[in-house]
Amino acid sequence: MQDKINRQVILTSRPSDIPQADNFSIDTSDIPTITEGEVLVRNIxxxxxxxxxxxxSAVANYSEPVPLGGVMRALTVGKVIESRHPDYGVGDIVTGMFGWQDYAAVDGDKVQRRVETNGLPISTALGILGINGVTAYFGLMDIGQPKQGETVVVSTAAGAVGSCVGQLAKLQGCQTVGITGGPEKVALCHEAFQYDHAIDYRSEDVDAALTTACPNGVDVYFDNTCGPISDAVMKHINVGARIVLCGTASITNWDPIPMGPRVQRQLLVKRARMQGFLVFDYNDRYGEAISALTPLIKADKLRYREDVLEGIDQAPDAIASLYRGDNLGKRLIRIANESE
Known part of the structure; x- marks a missing residue:
């Protein structure tokens, strides 16, 4: 093993809001030794x-908080370099919740899946063919249930999830409207992701822009933000609209709970449905989504962007950078070469 050490990104303090670089440290430890039933993964x-x-966060949501002094929880893709599990061999590419570190000793039964590249980069296992694409697929298709001719609005429309949602909705014959921040991302929505309309929430009145872009109202809203953007969209929902609650990126603090406009009246009058969505509820159906998405990517009917940082030293600031909007595409950190 080339490095002989295992670099690990450790959570050293709880952030009061968005995690910053000084909430983490990079420590080193020995490369772990595996026991029966485990595999040793070199993260890439x-x-x-x-x-x-x-x-x-100190407050648990759908998962227990990362412990102070613990390795930062993260999905990774890497190569099996040692195996004591019958289902995995040296050289297999695997993905799972292996953490921000060079090497991980993993119970083979907790590996999410073996990655079959099908000629695509292995990085896609963390994005368009990973948590982001699967989120978009099931969130839109299972909960949003778009129908041909309907209008679908997507917030964070140029992001890793939103960009996939918009394209899938377009493939269903829907009118698509993306909400994003900044002229560069508006251009990306139009040119790469084929949105019919793209609204820049930083420079436009979202409510007024939706009136123009959605003259027949909104049938499906894929909500990645919550907050003022979603408040504006709710004014335009149609009878029977479906709202997919996938993220709350615009809310900086949930304690105390922010009291925004009440949406119950709009949901009632429009007989609309608002439903929360967590991709982890679909762990046993990942293969279904990947089988549906892969041929679309290979046929250039589903496009994606990756924003790759180089080196584990980039990790501590990576979450804050994401919330600053510095990325154009799925944010990844490459820490090794596939040949290692």
Whole structure:
């Protein structure tokens, strides 16, 4: 093993809001020794998710907080370099919640899946063919249930999840409207992700822009933000609208709970449905989504962007950078070469 050490990104303090670089340290330890039933994985790409803000909070949400002094929880993709599990061999590419570190000793039964590249980069296992694409697929298709001719609105429309949602909705024959921040991302929505309309929430009145972009109202809203953007969209929902609650990126603090406009009247009058969505509820159906998405990617009917940082030293600031909007595409950190 080339490095002989295992670099690990450690959570050293609880952030009061968005995690910053000084909430983490980079420590070193010995490369772990595996026992029967385990595999040793050399991580190649580390994933960065908006949800990580909740994972390091002192208050548990849908998962227990990352412990202080613990390795930062993260999805990764890497190579098996040693195996004591019958289902995995040396050289297999695998993905799972292996953490921000060079090496991970993993119970083979807790590996999420073996990655079959099908000619695509292994990095896609963390994005368009990983948590982001699967989130988009099931959130839209199972909960949003778009129908041909309907209008679908997506917040964080140029992001790793939103960009996939918009394209899938377009493939269903829907009118698509993306909400994003900044002219560069508006251009990306139009040129790469084929949105019919893209609204820049930083420079436009979202309510007024929706009136123009959605003259027949909104049938499906894929909500990645909550907050003022979602308040504006709710004014335009149609009878029978479906609202997919996937993220709350615009809310900086949930204690105390922010009291925004009441949406119950709009939901009642429009007989609309608002439903929360966690991709982890679909762990046993990942293969279904990947089988549906892969041929679309290979046929250039589903496009994706990756924003790759180089080196584990980039990890401590990566979550804050994500919330600053510095990335254009799925945020990843490459810490090794596939040949290692």
């Amino acid at each position: 790409y580390l994933s960065v998710e908006p949800a990580m803000r909740g994972w390091v």
